Amino acid sequence: MLGYLKKVGIGVSVETNGSHRKMDWWRKTCDILTDEDMITFSVDGLANTNHIYRVNARWQDIEKAMRYCAERVTVDWKFIVFRHNEHQLDEARKLAKDIGVRRLTFKKSGRFGRDDPMTPLNSEYVGVVTRNRREIEALIQRDVSAEEFDREVKIAPKCRFGKDLSITAHGFFYPCSPAEPAGPTGWFFANLEHFDLRKFSIEEIVSSKKWRELETLWERASTAPLACREYCGVHKDYLKEYHETSRPDRPNKPQDAIAVTIGG
Numbered sequence: 001m002l003g004y005l006k007k008v009g010i011g012v013s014v015e016t017n018g019s020h021r022k023m024d025w026w027r028k029t030c031d032i033l034t035d036e037d038m039i040t041f042s043v044d045g046l047a048n049t050n051h052i053y054r055v056n057a058r059w060q061d062i063e064k065a066m067r068y069c070a071e072r073v074t075v076d077w078k079f080i081v082f083r084h085n086e087h088q089l090d091e092a093r094k095l096a097k098d099i100g101v102r103r104l105t106f107k108k109s110g111r112f113g114r115d116d117p118m119t120p121l122n123s124e125y126v127g128v129v130t131r132n133r134r135e136i137e138a139l140i141q142r143d144v145s146a147e148e149f150d151r152e153v154k155i156a157p158k159c160r161f162g163k164d165l166s167i168t169a170h171g172f173f174y175p176c177s178p179a180e181p182a183g184p185t186g187w188f189f190a191n192l193e194h195f196d197l198r199k200f201s202i203e204e205i206v207s208s209k210k211w212r213e214l215e216t217l218w219e220r221a222s223t224a225p226l227a228c229r230e231y232c233g234v235h236k237d238y239l240k241e242y243h244e245t246s247r248p249d250r251p252n253k254p255q256d257a258i259a260v261t262i263g264g
Contacts (some may be wrong), residue, residue: 127256
């Protein structure tokens with residue numbers, strides 16, 4: 001596949017945890033790619049911590065692959081910050097420079113729940129997505145009225161900008177992957193037939209009465225489908241960070257990362 005993409009002149013970006021591949025595989029891959037292509041290694045810690053989140057990862061394989069690839073193509077390192085690795089950030093910077101990666105990005109996870117033991121102690125590494133979700137969860141736990149909920153929370157749909165749109169393995173088109181029903185409940189399940197690509201084209205779906213109904217539901221957070229509320233609900237304290245102009249590459253999604261340019 002990589003060979004075909006390069007043959008027709010397409011740039012390639014690969015993201016991997018870097019483990020469980022023999023060096024022959026990396027040699028063949030780098031022989032196909034050029035310095036215009038990029039490999040991002042998602043490595044969340046160092047030799048003694050990466051395996052805590054990346055279960056069964058083999059550090060020796062990873063570091064060897066990173067060093068080999070960095071000499072031949074552009075290599076970035078994405079590092080999710082957890083409580084168990086937040087003390088290693090300076091050491092990671094030094095290792096990144098030694099390996100020769102172009103950029104090291106410290107990612108703030110958006111998946112930390114309230115009182116999650118993996119949440120970093122340093123609040124600098126607790127991202128906007130996590131803070132926002134916790135504020136909304138607190139409102140739900142307080143069982144506030146629909147009116148108060150609508151004053152505090154707005155829906156900022158990412159799909160309006162063509163981001164996160166999803167086609168499922170079963171042939172349905174949704175505004176995002178979280179909208180795919182996990183069971184026989186909710187607005188999207190009740191309206192399943194309107195999102196069926198075997199019956200309608202994407203153009204027909206997004207211009208349909210049902211899609212306009214969905215957009216109307218977004219006008220109030222209390223009426224939005226649960227998936228939309230959970231994935232695109234924004235507490236008023238974070239509207240600026242979620243604004244469509246805050247991040248041109250991913251409108252309505254905070255940056256939640258600290259990028260450090262290492263070289264090149």
